[in-house]
Amino acid sequence: MIITRRAFTAALSLTGLAALAGLSPFRLITDALADGVADVAKPQSLPDMALGPKDASVTITEYASMTCPHCAAFNENVFPKIKAAYIDTNKIRYVFREFPLDIKAAAGSMLSRCIAKDDPAKYFAVTDLLFKQQSDWVVKNTTETLARIGKQAGLSQQQVETCLKDQALLDKIVADQKYASETLKVNSTPTFFLNGEMIKGETSFEEFDKRIKALLKS
Secondary structure, eight states: OOSOHHHHHHHHHHTTOGGGGGSOTTOOOOOOBOSOHHHHHOOOSSOOEEESOTTOSOEEEEEEOTTOHHHHHHHHHTHHHHIIIIITTTSOEEEEEEOOSSHHHHHHHHHHHHHHTTOHHHHHHHHHHHHHTHHHHTTSOHHHHHHHHHHHTTOOHHHHHHHHTOHHHHHHHHHHHHHHHHTSOOOSSSEEEETTEEEESOOOHHHHHHHHHHHHHO
């Protein structure tokens, strides 16, 4: 990888998150409430990548790691149903936030940010592609596959390399992960907040559907 493991580990250590890099993404813990809806709603170092109206009465915020297989499964099987039923119909707002559990996840998140810039639709499209090709770039040929995806999105080889060496971007991702860990108590992926209520682990569409309908009625 272009980002060195030493650099990423150092960044995590500085923010007190070194232990998180070794956490299993499969760990599930009991649902709990965040300190407050405002804590979840507030973007930190990086602007939120979100779909749906800003004034929606219901907001789902997802924390995910690009190398997490449960996150990829949710993206494949559940998110499209939520998007069709609630996002595309302007009923809810959906926010995606990075919570990389390892160096490769951080690289994937950085590439998504570099390609999308300030375009949420493009960000979600690149993130979807990374999840769908997870077995390729996570298990093998990481640098080559990320470079290919970057080039398909219009970046040159040099731009991809510059992106993956962007320490300022990495620092912002780590800072936001620190906030999620310390303030929101996120410690595994995927983790969701539905109007401030924490939901841990890969959750079915039926469960989200039931909760969203209840909130929309209230």
